[in-house]
Amino acid sequence: xxTTALLTAARAPEETEARAMPLVRAPLRVEDxxxxxxxxxxxxxxxxGVLQPHLDDVVQEVFMVVQRRxxxxxxxxxxxxxxFAITRRTVQSHFRQNSRRPLAFIDEPGELIDPSSRCxxxxxxxxxxxxxxxxxxxxxDDEKRAVFVLAxxxxxxxxxxxxxxxxxxxxxxxxxxTARQAFDMALRRYRARQARMR
Amino acid sequence: MNDLSAxxxxxxAQTKTLDDPSAADxxxxxxxxxxxxxxxxxxxxxxSKFEDDVLSPxxxxxxxxxxxxxxxVGMVLGLWFVMHPVTFPAPEQSSPPDAPNGTxxxxxxxxxTLQEPNAPAVIAHTSEAAFARDPEVASAAQxxxxxxxxxxxxxxxxxxxxxRAPAISDANALDDIVDPEPEPEALVRTKPQPDFTSPQPSxxxxxxxxxxxxxxxxxxxxxxxxxxxxxxxxxxxRANGASKPVDADDIAPPQTGPKFVAQPIDDExxxxxxxxxxxxxxxxxxxLRLVQHHGFRFPRGALAQERxxxxxxxxxxxxxxxxxxxxxxxxxxxxxxxxxxxxxxTSCGFEAAEGSGN
Numbered sequence: 001x002x003t004t005a006l007l008t009a010a011r012a013p014e015e016t017e018a019r020a021m022p023l024v025r026a027p028l029r030v031e032d033x034x035x036x037x038x039x040x041x042x043x044x045x046x047x048x049g050v051l052q053p054h055l056d057d058v059v060q061e062v063f064m065v066v067q068r069r070x071x072x073x074x075x076x077x078x079x080x081x082x083x084f085a086i087t088r089r090t091v092q093s094h095f096r097q098n099s100r101r102p103l104a105f106i107d108e109p110g111e112l113i114d115p116s117s118r119c120x121x122x123x124x125x126x127x128x129x130x131x132x133x134x135x136x137x138x139x140x141d142d143e144k145r146a147v148f149v150l151a152x153x154x155x156x157x158x159x160x161x162x163x164x165x166x167x168x169x170x171x172x173x174x175x176x177x178t179a180r181q182a183f184d185m186a187l188r189r190y191r192a193r194q195a196r197m198r
Numbered sequence: 199m200n201d202l203s204a205x206x207x208x209x210x211a212q213t214k215t216l217d218d219p220s221a222a223d224x225x226x227x228x229x230x231x232x233x234x235x236x237x238x239x240x241x242x243x244x245x246s247k248f249e250d251d252v253l254s255p256x257x258x259x260x261x262x263x264x265x266x267x268x269x270x271v272g273m274v275l276g277l278w279f280v281m282h283p284v285t286f287p288a289p290e291q292s293s294p295p296d297a298p299n300g301t302x303x304x305x306x307x308x309x310x311t312l313q314e315p316n317a318p319a320v321i322a323h324t325s326e327a328a329f330a331r332d333p334e335v336a337s338a339a340q341x342x343x344x345x346x347x348x349x350x351x352x353x354x355x356x357x358x359x360x361x362r363a364p365a366i367s368d369a370n371a372l373d374d375i376v377d378p379e380p381e382p383e384a385l386v387r388t389k390p391q392p393d394f395t396s397p398q399p400s401x402x403x404x405x406x407x408x409x410x411x412x413x414x415x416x417x418x419x420x421x422x423x424x425x426x427x428x429x430x431x432x433x434x435x436r437a438n439g440a441s442k443p444v445d446a447d448d449i450a451p452p453q454t455g456p457k458f459v460a461q462p463i464d465d466e467x468x469x470x471x472x473x474x475x476x477x478x479x480x481x482x483x484x485x486l487r488l489v490q491h492h493g494f495r496f497p498r499g500a501l502a503q504e505r506x507x508x509x510x511x512x513x514x515x516x517x518x519x520x521x522x523x524x525x526x527x528x529x530x531x532x533x534x535x536x537x538x539x540x541x542x543x544t545s546c547g548f549e550a551a552e553g554s555g556n
Contacts, residue, residue, distance in 0.1 A: 034228070034231070038219065038224055038227070039218055039219055039224075042217070042218070042219040042223065042227075043217040043218060043219075046217045047217060055223075056223075056226060056227055056230060057481065057483050057484070059227050060227055060230050060231055060234060060481075060484070061483070063227075063231055064231075064234060064235075064238075064487075067235065097483075097516065097518070098516070098517070126212070126213075126216055129209060129212050129213045129216070130213050130216040130217070132209065132213075133209060133210070133213040133216075136209075152202070152210055153210065153214060176201075177201050180201035180202045180206075181201050183202065183206060184201065184202055184203050184206050187203070187205060187206050187209065188203075191205070
């Protein structure tokens, strides 16, 4: 399961000029992809709404697809955008098979934090913030969510996002704007509810 | 670009790294992938080439990965899983179909090992310990036990397993679940047994045992059913009564007989065994994938019923009862005599809803 990919992005400009032709082809192996981008796939699946108990299965499925399709990857796009496209499709397939929140008791349990720990307070705050982030992401529709995750959390550029989502760059920027507004509105609503409960 | 408030930006900054996986997450998924890839490679009949260097970044554990995943989890574990009858607690201790094998294996670990010379004992012990520790896994194993038994019985008794099926589309896969000609109980329960009545040389060294085992397996496959039936009684008696372990040389038959030819059933068994492993390892989606792969590769396979059984259990585990019920109904329609139907209904909890009908 080896394929070739064009490795031009990481090369310094002068080096690229010096070796303008031929293009250097290096084998791209699924194990390298796994080691380099496992975190990205995991984070992305989680942020696209996969619950913690299902993350293993979804991420595993993503890399099964990667293994099968690595020959199709020609290196014309950044591999993270390619992986994102696979992850997104896998997550959508996962949601077709399992409702997004199938049963209340399956919902992920809160992190167990040792109250005697010196960092208990900061851990609780981090856990609370993480839950809040995912709750706010849940309020975005799929298109806005994907754009928001890539732009704000993964900090991908507009053209890269356009490549990952197969959209025009202008559409991507417009969608980023609306996604930000929607996220901000959801956060404001949450803060307002919090204030009323106090 | 100022669409986000300061509050939102602060929240994003605080949570940006919180979704990162832990080292345990990475190791766990790596292990699952190794299993899946090994199963895939085993099913495809190609040697596994990922497990040794792909899935373990450290050079220290490469050998371990290569050994455990490539050898054990792939072909060998699949075969061992089917042929090793004492891995899980049998729900029906008095059930006769497995009596000859079960008796031999339970009373004599050496005999169990002899049934599959390639199965590493360490894997067996590890798996058994894991099953013993995890009650959920044990219950899942109990639920899958009828399927495993049926796989083994059919693999040993059904002459169709000797034929490789032509490839057809998956849409016709369920058509293959026609109940074969009613199998006499005696035939189902009969497995060609090694010749225990052959002269018994004295104990041999372990180095001498493996060739003897191989020879035993070669000639076993060529034995006729009546002879096997006769031998099974002797085997049971010997296994029950013998206090000393059965030596490999004890079961080595005379060195005559047709040459052993590898049978395609091994591929089916390996694939379906891997699916069952996945099911018991709480990976029903993987099990479902493997079952679908089995359907593609062996649309008219000898283990079609068992494939549907594993598929039903996987669908139940995935909380897809409607599909499970549909598949089970199709199985019941095409194989009304199959004992799997009732057991699957019980396992999936359909019994109360469906009553006594199909």
